[in-house]
Amino acid sequence: MQSAHARRPRPVIALDRIRKVYGQGEAEVRALDGVSLTIERGEFVAIVGASGSGKSTMMNIIGCLDAPTSGRYFMDGIETGELDEYQLAQIRNRKIGFVFQSFNLIPRTRAVDNVAMPLAYRKVHRRERHALALEALDAVGLSARAGHLPSQLSGGQQQRVAIARALVTEPVLLLADEPTGALDTHSSEEILDLFGMLHARGRTIVMITHEPDVAARAERVVRMQDGQVIADTGTATAQAAYHAAGGTR
Amino acid sequence: MIAEAIRFALSGISANKMRSVLTTLGIVIGISAVITLLAVGAGTSNMIKDQIGKLGTNVLTVNRAISTGGRTTGGSATGTRTRTTNLTLADQQALQDPVLAPDIATTAPVVQTQSVTAALGSSTHSIASTLGTSPSYFGITNFTIAAGRLIDDADAGQPVVVLGNSVAADLATNVSTLVGQTVSLNGQNFTVAGVLAAKGTSGLNDPDDVAMVPYATAQDKFSGYSPSLSSIQVQAKSADVMTEAQNEIQQILDARHQVTSTNRDYQVRNQAQVLSTATTTTQTLTILLSAVAGISLLVGGIGVMNIMLVTVTERTREIGIRKAIGATRGNIVMQFLVESLIISILGGIVGILIGFGASSFTIAGIRPEVQWWTVWLSVAVSAGIGLVFGIYPANKAAKLRPIDALRYE
Incomplete structure (x- = not known):
């Protein structure tokens, strides 16, 4: 692993023996128990596992929403353990796009303003923000609904707005937590197609899910149990793809 | 942001x-x-x-003390002013001394009679206070004339009256028509010299419910020839010398009445201070x-x-x-x-x-x-x-x- 690191361009995610422990003594819960994982640029990874397997904790740590108890986490080459709260907010804003199960759009705020919000925290000028937000909505096929409020959109449409919001900052990582968990089959299909298309364009996507058929859409599946990675289908594929491409990626 | x-x-x-x-x-x-x-x-x-402002500018009022244990009033005015317990015209004149009282601008004697009934034809009015005073009083108390003229020195002893605005308004609808007419005050005839401009009510008492007659006339018609005054109005030269003026009044009157600060038979009040x-x-x-x-x-x-x-x-x-x-x-x-x-x-x-x-x-x-x-x-x-x-x-x-x-x- 270490030698592989040295040869490749910096990975988007590099987890090094990450442990996350909640509680103390008798009540101690090891949510993550020494996880090491590397995700390269352009990968579409599904992290799967039963409830309580540690995949949500994994999502929080990858998303810089929570800090590990021990171990090191490099996000796009930056060691996050050394960052303060302000810098972590900057990382979340610039490097990561979040897609949540319950969409998490700001209520009473138009779709286009929801999409533009990450740019507001980045001090992008209002007019430019608006243009970029419309562009992102267009990319998910929702430019016609730009002026609608979240309450006026269907679940699938809300999730597409959320994806637009995640993409508007051009992040290195799209981090999705059960993105289809609250959607019907048809809408789920649409969202997964959208992910497939984004992946085809070179986006790095990490998707947390417990549904096998959703996970099947990913290129690589990381299976978790009791805070540890018990199976990782895709590492070899990814490496093979890397070599097949002649090491230029 | x-x-x-x-x-x-x-x-x-x-x-x-x-x-x-x-x-x-x-x-x-x-x-x-x-x-x-x-x-x-x-x-x-x-x-x-x-x-x-209505009380007048820089005004001090000298009143008789209500009671000054041992000194009774009416102590026969034997001509030796030293024994008098009353304020007199002589006291008032003594205060107008440019050497002993350099901070006093002018003074006015006041003889006050209460509840004088004024009548003109069928209209009557009970005047709250009728003052016998000198022409200087008007200047001290900031009274100005609305119609006719103020009392002057030539009126001394004459039956002329200057009516306050409230009194005049009660006697006639158009106050200026009163000038020159004869009104009766407690049954005695007076010629109206003038009507004062209204000062306006100031809450509790009406400063316009007054009438002024010459000092000598008041003695003649209302109070009798008693030499005592109700009060002396004193105007200081400026607001800054009020205390000095008060001290000068006390020095002069203490000497004249042969009293000290412990047994004064009069008091000097600064109305503005009260307010x-x-x-x-x-x-x-x-x-x-x-x-x-x-x-x-x-x-x-x-x-x-x-x-x-x-x-x-x-x-x-x-x-x-x-x-x-x-x-x-x-x-x-x-x-x-x-x-x-x-x-x-x-x-x-x-x-x-x-x-x-x-x-x-x-x-x-x-x-x-x-x-x-x-x-x-x-x-x-x-x-x-x-x-x-x-x-x-x-x-x-x-x-x-x-x-x-x-x-x-």
């Missing part, structure tokens, strides 16, 4: 319009109460200043009332904090989302602080408007006058309230951990 925070805050406020209005109400009541009460206080002290005491009392009352209003403002501020805490709890999830997409602590603090600032400043502005509205009414005979400094103070105080009572909820919001906030249902 501030423009953004204002936009976010406004959408937060408009999301719960009723609640925002009720929260604002606390500030509105507090600010409008403070403004109105301070305006009433200012109106009261203006009224007292007016009264001081300034009243002003101080009014100010104390105003401050107390404003403090009560200030407490209601404080309660309003706590209301703002309470609602902001509810708002933060209610929007925990939104805070989590914002943090996940890159809002820093500062962004969140700013958003909620601006929201509480808008609520309280809006309340302040409405409170100021209501305060102006309430102050435009006459309250208990007092015309309130809004002080501009209270307006600026109110704006500052309401902004301060927003800041002080908003900072805790805003900080609480900013300190939420994004994962906890996102999990919140």
Whole structure:
């Protein structure tokens, strides 16, 4: 692993023996128990596992929403353990796009303003923000609904707005937590197609899910149990793809 | 970023319009109460200043002491003034001494008769106070003529009268027609020389319910040839030498009456001083009332904090989302602080408007006058309230951990 690191361009995610422990003594819960994982640029990874397997904790740590108890986490080459709260907010804003199960759009705020919000925290000028937000909505096929409020959109449409919001900052990582968990089959299909298309364009996507058929859409599946990675289908594929491409990626 | 925070805050406020209005109400009541009460206080002290002006400029009044143990009145005026207990015309003239009393400008003797009935045809009026005095009295007490003329030295002993405005108005509809007519005062005929301009009522007593006749005439017609005066009006040369003038009066009269400060048979009063005491009392009352209003403002501020805490709890999830997409602590603090600032400043502005509205009414005979400094103070105080009572909820919001906030249902 270490030698592989040295040869490749910096990975988007590099987890090094990450442990996350909640509680103390008798009540101690090891949510993550020494996880090491590397995700390269352009990968579409599904992290799967039963409830309580540690995949949500994994999502929080990858998303810089929570800090590990021990171990090191490099996000796009930056060691996050050394960052303060302000810098972590900057990382979340610039490097990561979040897609949540319950969409998490700001209520009473138009779709286009929801999409533009990450740019507001980045001090992008209002007019430019608006243009970029419309562009992102267009990319998910929702430019016609730009002026609608979240309450006026269907679940699938809300999730597409959320994806637009995640993409508007051009992040290195799209981090999705059960993105289809609250959607019907048809809408789920649409969202997964959208992910497939984004992946085809070179986006790095990490998707947390417990549904096998959703996970099947990913290129690589990381299976978790009791805070540890018990199976990782895709590492070899990814490496093979890397070599097949002649090491230029 | 501030423009953004204002936009976010406004959408937060408009999301719960009723609640925002009720929260604002606390500030509105507090600010409008403070403004109105301070305006009433200012109106009261203006009224007292007016009264001081009506009393005359730099006036000291010398009265007989009501009782000066052992010295009885009526101690036969044997011609040796030393034994007299009364104020006399000689006392008055002695005060007009440029050497011994350099700070006294002029003086006037006053003989007062109460409840003189004036009659003209079928109209009658009971005059509150009828004064026998000298022409200098009008200048000292700031009385001016509305029709006819004032009494002059040539009138001494003549049956002429100058009527106060209230008296004249009771006797005739057009007061100027009275000039030259003959009215009866306690059944004796007097020619009306002039009618005084109204000073306007000053609350308790009506300064226009008066009539003035020459000093000698009053002795002749009303009080008899007693040499005693009711009082002596003294005008000091300026407001700065009131104390000196008072000392000079006391020196001269002490010598003439052979008394000391311990057994004086007269007293010197500075009416303006009495009223300034009243002003101080009014100010104390105003401050107390404003403090009560200030407490209601404080309660309003706590209301703002309470609602902001509810708002933060209610929007925990939104805070989590914002943090996940890159809002820093500062962004969140700013958003909620601006929201509480808008609520309280809006309340302040409405409170100021209501305060102006309430102050435009006459309250208990007092015309309130809004002080501009209270307006600026109110704006500052309401902004301060927003800041002080908003900072805790805003900080609480900013300190939420994004994962906890996102999990919140």
